[in-house]
Amino acid sequence: MFSYRHAFHAGNHADVLKHAVLISIVKYMTDKPVPLTVIDTHAGAGLYRMDSELSAISQEAQEGIQRVLAQPELAKSKLLKEYLALLHDFNPSPKSKLYPGSPFIVQHLLNDFDKLKLFELHPTDTRLLEQHVAQLKVARQVAVLRADGFEGMKKFLPPPQRRALVVMDPSYEIKTDYSKVLVSIQDALKRFATGTYLVWYPLIARAEAHDLPKRLKTMAQHAKRDWLHASLIVKSSKFTALPSELLDGAKQKRPGLPGSGVFVINPPYTLKAELEEAMPELVNLLGQDPHAQFHLESS
Numbered sequence: 001m002f003s004y005r006h007a008f009h010a011g012n013h014a015d016v017l018k019h020a021v022l023i024s025i026v027k028y029m030t031d032k033p034v035p036l037t038v039i040d041t042h043a044g045a046g047l048y049r050m051d052s053e054l055s056a057i058s059q060e061a062q063e064g065i066q067r068v069l070a071q072p073e074l075a076k077s078k079l080l081k082e083y084l085a086l087l088h089d090f091n092p093s094p095k096s097k098l099y100p101g102s103p104f105i106v107q108h109l110l111n112d113f114d115k116l117k118l119f120e121l122h123p124t125d126t127r128l129l130e131q132h133v134a135q136l137k138v139a140r141q142v143a144v145l146r147a148d149g150f151e152g153m154k155k156f157l158p159p160p161q162r163r164a165l166v167v168m169d170p171s172y173e174i175k176t177d178y179s180k181v182l183v184s185i186q187d188a189l190k191r192f193a194t195g196t197y198l199v200w201y202p203l204i205a206r207a208e209a210h211d212l213p214k215r216l217k218t219m220a221q222h223a224k225r226d227w228l229h230a231s232l233i234v235k236s237s238k239f240t241a242l243p244s245e246l247l248d249g250a251k252q253k254r255p256g257l258p259g260s261g262v263f264v265i266n267p268p269y270t271l272k273a274e275l276e277e278a279m280p281e282l283v284n285l286l287g288q289d290p291h292a293q294f295h296l297e298s299s
């Protein structure tokens with residue numbers, strides 16, 4: 001049984017990077033009056049409260065989106081302004097502390113004729129996702145499937161109108177997720193080479209995580225597809241040496257995720273320029289120590 005619950009992490013720096021990129025892609029792809037299918041292979045609960053007990057325990061939103069919300073004057077780029085505007089749509093009252101996950105961000109930007117397929121395996125989060133989606137009254141547009149997203153997405157590719165975005169955001173709780181990402185993206189490219197694929201991954205000291213973007217790049221190059229790779233580091237991955245009197249296990253803060261990346265195959269041509277403008281702002285807003293930096297490369 002999975003123990004990962006995205007409610008602990010909603011709105012953290014990894015969500016900020018991933019969701020900013022997602023907003024840029026979906027806005028571009030929904031600009032045309034041709035139906036789009038979005039497949040979110042790892043959907044989570046869809047909607048979160050940043051004043052929930054889980055969010056308070058982790059404090060991750062505090063180090064993520066709350067920093068952006070607290071300093072909107074530092075978010076001057078088109079993309080971060082659009083991100084903040086979208087959050088405002090979910091929180092018209094200053095008291096409201098909702099954070100939309102990928103399903104709700106996407107649905108908010110879709111046209112009526114677009115479709116959204118949401119895969120989630122965790123029983124509690126599937127139930128929450130179903131409840132949240134039911135409130136939207138968009139049953140014909142959004143399907144919630146309690147199934148393995150790696151396998152389940154196959155049946156939707158290629159989509160009837162031949163326009164699709166796949167969002168693949170596993171928790172990487174199990175090591176095999178890394179190889180599953182590679183196998184399923186390879187398979188998806190065979191089924192539908194012109195689809196847009198967005199993969200998120202953590203920057204952690206694990207060979208599989210380190211290799212994932214390199215292997216996706218090789219895959220995209222072999223398939224003669226355009227690609228873009230963006231990563232955001234917010235702090236050093238090393239433990240800070242604390243004086244011995246402070247080395248009280250109960251009080252010591254865990255190091256947390258130092259950074260993450262997104263790899264996009266067939267990105268919109270507008271994405272790179274939008275990130276060139278937004279990434280320095282994200283480093284400025286979310287950086288926690290002098291190691292904070294971003295990397296951006298593309299085909």
Ligand code: SAM
Pocket residue numbers: 002004005006015018041042043044045046100101102103119120121122125147148149150169170171
């Ligand atoms: N994409 C979401 C967002 O941005 O708001 C967050 C997703 S969270 C990182 C990953 C989710 O995938 C968890 O809710 C987990 O229960 C779910 N999950 C894990 N393995 C899965 C699988 N094979 N298929 C579908 N969902 C899975």
